[in-house]
Amino acid sequence: MTYTLVLLRHGESDWNAKNLFTGWVDVALTEKGEGEAVRGGQLLREADVLPDVVHTSLQRRAINTAALALDAADRHWIPVKRSWRLNERHYGALQGKDKKQTLDEYGEEQFMLWRRSFDTPPPPLDDSDEFSQAGDPRYADLGDELPRTECLKDVIARFLPYWESDIVTDLKDGKTVLVAAHGNSLRALVKHLDQISDEDIAGLNIPTGMPLVYELDEDLRPTVAGGRYLDPEAAAAAAAAVANQGR
Numbered sequence: 657m658t659y660t661l662v663l664l665r666h667g668e669s670d671w672n673a674k675n676l677f678t679g680w681v682d683v684a685l686t687e688k689g690e691g692e693a694v695r696g697g698q699l700l701r702e703a704d705v706l707p708d709v710v711h712t713s714l715q716r717r718a719i720n721t722a723a724l725a726l727d728a729a730d731r732h733w734i735p736v737k738r739s740w741r742l743n744e745r746h747y748g749a750l751q752g753k754d755k756k757q758t759l760d761e762y763g764e765e766q767f768m769l770w771r772r773s774f775d776t777p778p779p780p781l782d783d784s785d786e787f788s789q790a791g792d793p794r795y796a797d798l799g800d801e802l803p804r805t806e807c808l809k810d811v812i813a814r815f816l817p818y819w820e821s822d823i824v825t826d827l828k829d830g831k832t833v834l835v836a837a838h839g840n841s842l843r844a845l846v847k848h849l850d851q852i853s854d855e856d857i858a859g860l861n862i863p864t865g866m867p868l869v870y871e872l873d874e875d876l877r878p879t880v881a882g883g884r885y886l887d888p889e890a891a892a893a894a895a896a897a898v899a900n901q902g903r
C-alpha cells in the first residue's frame with residue numbers, strides 16, 4: 657500500500673515577475689502563472705494522477721493555482737481545505753523589497769542567509785508597514801501567533817501540526833492529496849519527507865506550476881527520494897531559475 661501526495665507550487669505571481677520578496681503579501685498570478693497552473697493540471701490528467709482532496713494556503717496565488725489546475729484535470733469539484741499553516745514563509749522586513757537591490761546592498765552572504773539559511777530570519781516587519789498582515793481579517797484568530805518574520809525552521813514548526821492533523825489523515829484514508837502552496841512552505845515539506853539536512857536544504861528550489869508526485873510507504877517515507885516531477889526537464893530548468901533570482 658502506498659499513498660499518493662502531489663505538491664504544486666503556485667504559478668508565477670506578479671511579484672515573482674517583478675523579482676520582489678513576497679512572503680505573506682497576497683499578490684495575484686500573472687497571465688504566465690495562470691498558464692503554468694493550467695499546464696500543471698493537464699500534466700496531472702495525462703499522468704492519471706487525480707487528486708481527491710486539495711489543501712491550500714490562505715493566499716490567492718496558491719488558491720487560484722489549485723482552482724485552475726484542478727479545472728484542467730477535470731477535478732474542480734473535489735473538497736478544499738485551507739490553512740495559514742501552508743502560507744509562504746513570512747519574509748519579514750524584506751517583504752516588498754527588490755531581490756537584486758537587496759543582494760547589491762547587503763552582499764551575497766547576508767542575502768543567502770536570509771533567503772535560504774535554515775534558521776536566520778530576516779528582521780521583523782513592523783505592524784505599521786504597508787506590507788504587514790497585522791489587522792488582516794483572515795489571520796484574526798492567530799493572535800500572538802501571527803508571524804512578523806520567519807526562517808525555514810519556523811515554517812516547519814507551524815506547518816508540521818497541520819501535516820499531521822489534516823494531510824496525513826487524508827493520505828491514510830487512501831486519498832490522493834494535492835498540496836497547492838509556496839516555494840518555501842513546500843521546501844519545508846520536502847525537507848521533512850526526504851529528511852534533508854539543515855545544510856543541504858539550502859540548495860533545494862521548487863519551480864512554479866510543476867506537479868511533484870510522491871508515493872509514500874506505510875511510514876510516509878518516499879518510495880523514490882525527491883519524488884518525481886511530471887515534466888522533469890522543465891522542472892529542472894525552472895528550479896535553476898529560482899536559485900538564480902536576484903542575479
Ligand SMILES: O=C(O)[C@@H](CO)OP(=O)(O)O
Binds near residue numbers: 672676747839898
Ligand atoms: O519571495 C518569496 O516569498 C519567495 C518565493 O517567491 O522567494 P524566495 O524564492 O526568494 O524565497
